[in-house]
Amino acid sequence: MDALIVIFLSGLISLFIAFAKKPVLVLLTSTVGLLIAIALFIAQWNNPVTLFSYEGLEFTNTALLYSIAASIFALFSILIGYNSYKKQPEHTGEYIGLLMFSLVGAVCMLAFTDMFMFFLGLEILSLPIYVLAGTNKKDLRSSEASLKYFLMGAFATGVLLFGIAWTYGATGTFKIQEIGDFIYNNQNTGIAHSSILYVGVLLIMASFLFKVGAAPFHFWSPDVYEGSPNEVTGFMAAVVKLGAFGAFMKIFGIAFPDLHAFWAPALVIVALITIFLGNLSALNQIHFKRLLAYSSITHVGYALLAVLTLSSNSIENLWIYLFGYGFSIIALVAIAKLLNDDEDKISAFKGLAKRNPFLATVAVLALLSLAGVPPLIGFFGKYLVFADAFTQYPLIVIIALANSGIGIYYYLKTVINIFQKEEIEESKIEVPAIHIVVLSICAIAILVGGLVLSQYKLL
């Protein structure tokens, strides 16, 4: 709970310090705030704290684990924006402040115990990001991404609320634990299988699929990823996915596990379409961020398998998966930003191995981790999720594995670009010290994270 206040306050202070017109000071405030918050999250481990008299927020170990990951990725997203703050110092305060407020929403979304806090968390998470997507005010593409994201997000919110209302009508409560108990106690009677409840479950599921960007609700995500500034893309891919999947897992694992037979078939179809659609669309991409967006759709499809399985290990497996995914994607958007290519073509990576071996190494590691090459963290995440799902859904896991094979093609295409010689000799790339630190941490996490995390049982 303290951590939540620290994040909010450091966001607020960042807004005011911005009046001093020293971006470095704002950066320092937010970094210190986030580091304190992460330390406080770790200090709360094994010591569940509830917040508000009716226990709207509860920091269990699961919530803490996801919150720590979200805070780390938020910190990295702020740090890799360093170049833009130097270029446009006037809006640093608002930019960082909004990112911090968004993180507050993500933490609420991971620690909620009832639909109130979940809905509020979702909105606190989403509203700043609608604005952040349009940060490049003069750039039409950025405004377009912002508007598209806003309209789709507001629509998804409406659908979610309609679902919550029907669920409330059927069960008479907003607390997810009580909803779960209600369904468990009445599962042999018609009450737990009324069409009112089923409508609610389906609508809530549809809005989650919107938020995580699963097919057939994915159409906004490539546009928004491409149009937003790179740091915001990293934030959306890492933190928003963590928040949305954490909440997805929580609601469907606690409130609706006894309706698994009802919603699982729908989710199976969605997962399959998502995996195929993301992969096939990524094959022909020439824009790097679009490629990342379509690959993220595929990754959402894989992650949905963990939601489908709902075993005792699923939450932790999903966390490792998203943790590894976040490091890779933040490293890649940071590198793409340093390449300084407005067109955002994959061919901008040409000759990177010559121009800057450090960036090339990190990029290759991140891409291979996304492709799922052992012993990188992406492999472990995928392995754990797939192995867990295999007993229940063997056929789907085999299809997903085949799709991982397709995925390797477009990741390796970028890797080949990195090692290719470029026709025109270009100057070396300047890498700020902050980027070196962030990218080194990402590289280390990608390299050894999977090996270390798979040794321990965290939850």
Added chain:
Amino acid sequence: MVLATVFESGLSMEYYLILSSILFVIGVVGVLTRKNAIILLMCVELMLNAVNLLLVAFSNYHGKADAQIFVFFIMVVAAAEATVGLSILVLMYRNARSVDIGLFNKLKG
């Protein structure tokens, strides 16, 4: 209290469910078919108000107040959302001189 008397006078639950479903569907169809971004925003508001109606009706049905409190939260969030949405629309209008979503085709592929 007013709603309670209406219920007692014989207006059954189903009417509220049907009315709010119709409102919601009008909102959804509007979002999916209209081209003007401001009308899209209005349709989203209509969807949220359909939810409010549904929640109040269910709250009365269950005899609990918590859903009515939720309605206040939804109204506050809807106001915040409209603020952010309209400012994004202004930003868009400055850049494109239009709020017709059919013209937004800079991003595709």
